[in-house]
Structure formats: structure tokens, C-alpha cells
Amino acid sequence: NSKVIQTPRYLVKGQGQKAKMRCIPEKGHPVVFWYQQNKNNEFKFLINFQNQEVLQQIDMTEKRFSAECPSNSPCSLEIQSSEAGDSALYLCASSLGAQDTQYFGPGTRLLVL
Amino acid sequence: GDSVTQTKGPVTLSEGTSLTVNCSYETKQYPTLFWYVQYPGEGPQLLFKVPKANEKGSNRGFEATYDKGTTSFHLQKASVQESDSAVYYCVLGLQGGRALIFGTGTTVSVSP
DSSP states (O other): OOOOEEEOSEEEEOTTOOEEEEEEOOTTOOEEEEEEEOTTOOEEEEEEEETTEEEEEOGGGGTTEEEEOOTTSOEEEEESSOOGGGOEEEEEEEESSTTSOOEEOOOEEEEEO | OOEEEEOOSOEEEETTSOEEEOEEEEOSSOOEEEEEEEOTTSOOEEEEEEOSTTOEEEETTEEEEOBTTTTBOOEEESSOOGGGOEEEEEEEEOSSSOOOEEOOOEEEEEEO
């Protein structure tokens, strides 16, 4: 069973509000991925890190989305100004290496009213 | 481009019957193939992975063979249980540390 921890499990925000969620990867996993899963079960990759460095990110995350994985602290994903279309399950996954198996946390379900 | 196509659900079965979820993929790379399973309220869990062509993966009675010739990776289980009710995803892992490519998921419901 995965040991990736995500908090909070549920997040409710109004439009325009900030939404922040956190992820603690499995111990010893230096690579962290963030995905967005919509209500149609479609997965969208957002960003990934190796230790504190960004490996890849999509254009969307360069605008309202920001993420970081500081040393000795949980990784975080923040939406600066939430929109209704951001309502989704945000999944964090970690792995031993960038090409290794990814293990997912339970997700943070964001609802933007 | 790189893509995964799988059986469009939902699939409804009775306990003790067999399950097949078809999966085909397209890529010009040499992928690692995965099946993940997602239960309500949880994140996807790894069911098993197969990194090499013509090899089989298996776990908990589920199995799939990586067929490079037909670019397929069909999931099978001979006798399902009610606890197998979940969404199953065929997933492509590519070289270079890129994000996983998920199929659209197949919802499987098993009635007692």
C-alpha cells in the first residue's frame, strides 16, 4: 500500500480564493508528480520535481498554479485564484526515480463554488 | 502521439464470472505498461507492471501480457469477486521521466 500522504482530503473554496494542498512522498522517494483527475476520470499531468528542482510542467501551471518541494518540508500545490473548472481530485505520486513506478496518495478533492 | 485506449465501461458482472478489459497503446518508444486500480475515495493503486515485451504481469488473480506485436495489454481475471468492483486503468510509462499516460478507465461492477 502507498505511503504517500496528502492533506487536506477535502477543500472547498470560493471563486477567486487561494487553494493550497500538501503532499508528503514515500520515505526515500525523491521524485514527486502532481496530477489533476476530473469528474470524467481523465488525468492531466501538472508538474513534477526531483528533490527541490522542477523537472517538467505544463503551461497551465505557469499561470495560476504554483508548486514547490522544499527540503525537509511537504511538497505543495497552490492555485492562486480558484476557478470553477479547477474542481477536481488532485493527486500526488512519488517514485524512486523519474522512470520508476509511481505510487499515488489518496488525493485532495477540491470543490470551487 | 502516445496514447492508450481501453474498454469503455461500465462492465457489470456476477461473482465467479471472468473479466477481460481490453487495452491497446500507441507509442514509438519502448514503454513500461501498468494496470492501476482505483477504489471510491482513494487514489490509483498499482495492480502490477510489465517493463518488457512478451512478459506477463500478475497480482491478486489478475494478469496481463505485454504483446508488442499487437500493442495490447489486456487485463484478465478468471473469477471475479464483489471486492473487485473498481475503476481499472491501463497506463503507459515512457522513458525520460515523463508523466504517466492513463487510459480513460473502465468501471467494473461485480454483483454477489
